[in-house]
Amino acid sequence: MFPPFPSGIWGPFLKAAALKPHRIRYWLTPPPDPLRETRTQDVCQTYAQASERAERGERTLSTDEMTGVQALQRKYSGLPMQLGKIACREHEYIRHGTLAFIVNFDVVTGQVQTPSCGPTRTEADFTAHIVRTVEVDPQVTRWHFVVDNLNIHQSVSLVLLAATRDGITADLGEVGKRGILQSMQTRAAFLSDPSHSLVFHYTPRHSSWLNQIEIWFSILARKLLKRASFCSVEDLEAQVRAFIVYYNATMAKAFQWTYKGKPLTI
Numbered sequence: 001m002f003p004p005f006p007s008g009i010w011g012p013f014l015k016a017a018a019l020k021p022h023r024i025r026y027w028l029t030p031p032p033d034p035l036r037e038t039r040t041q042d043v044c045q046t047y048a049q050a051s052e053r054a055e056r057g058e059r060t061l062s063t064d065e066m067t068g069v070q071a072l073q074r075k076y077s078g079l080p081m082q083l084g085k086i087a088c089r090e091h092e093y094i095r096h097g098t099l100a101f102i103v104n105f106d107v108v109t110g111q112v113q114t115p116s117c118g119p120t121r122t123e124a125d126f127t128a129h130i131v132r133t134v135e136v137d138p139q140v141t142r143w144h145f146v147v148d149n150l151n152i153h154q155s156v157s158l159v160l161l162a163a164t165r166d167g168i169t170a171d172l173g174e175v176g177k178r179g180i181l182q183s184m185q186t187r188a189a190f191l192s193d194p195s196h197s198l199v200f201h202y203t204p205r206h207s208s209w210l211n212q213i214e215i216w217f218s219i220l221a222r223k224l225l226k227r228a229s230f231c232s233v234e235d236l237e238a239q240v241r242a243f244i245v246y247y248n249a250t251m252a253k254a255f256q257w258t259y260k261g262k263p264l265t266i
Contacts, residue, residue, distance in 0.1 A: 062212040071096035071236040127157040
């Protein structure tokens with residue numbers, strides 16, 4: 001990068017120029033996506049309209065999965081924090097398996113709703129989660145789900161669920177060949193139809209950060225997962241569910257979403 005001058009000669013120059021060649025930040029060049037702007041605007045508008053829709057009996061949920069959550073048990077007890085000394089944590093641990101959590105974040109109330117937990121995250125798991133979610137409150141006239149582009153969020157099972165719920169009896173086509181079921185793109189277009197009682201709003205590719213549930217996942221990781229010790233996957237599930245109850249009772253609030261969909265700069 002720099003000519004081979006004697007060691008240390010570049011130090012004053014780099015400092016004066018505020019250059020830090022020892023540091024680097026990763027950057028992703030988004031692939032071409034004709035739906036990027038449209039989907040970004042749709043997600044931001046969904047957040048902005050959530051309160052108004054709630055007054056009409058509609059619910060807006062930010063939904064995603066946290067997979068591979070490890071039930072790690074510290075092999076030995078740590079040392080507690082003392083005056084003038086930080087707490088010490090044992091670095092050795094015992095693995096007890098992993099779990100996948102599917103979680104809804106209510107955009108209006110800020111509460112975490114109807115979490116699902118299991119060893120897998122499959123098409124059947126996600127569809128069952130949506131069924132459980134809508135069954136909790138049958139008075140809701142329309143459900144809005146903000147999700148990313150994972151294949152299980154654009155599945156045949158979801159299309160069949162949405163069609164059955166709205167009494168759609170038209171031919172849905174055939175996977176890989178024709179009609180609504182032909183591809184992920186055709187299924188996503190059907191699931192995004194605002195006239196349906198189940199409406200899915202998709203974030204653009206490589207933009208899952210637009211999904212508010214990701215903010216809550218970071219809270220869960222900081223306040224529980226990185227600090228706790230779990231003696232089994234059952235203990236892991238119990239502690240996560242207990243944290244959700246505590247969060248809803250003491251910490252829940254709507255996130256102040258200020259992003260309007262304009263291109264970001266670095």
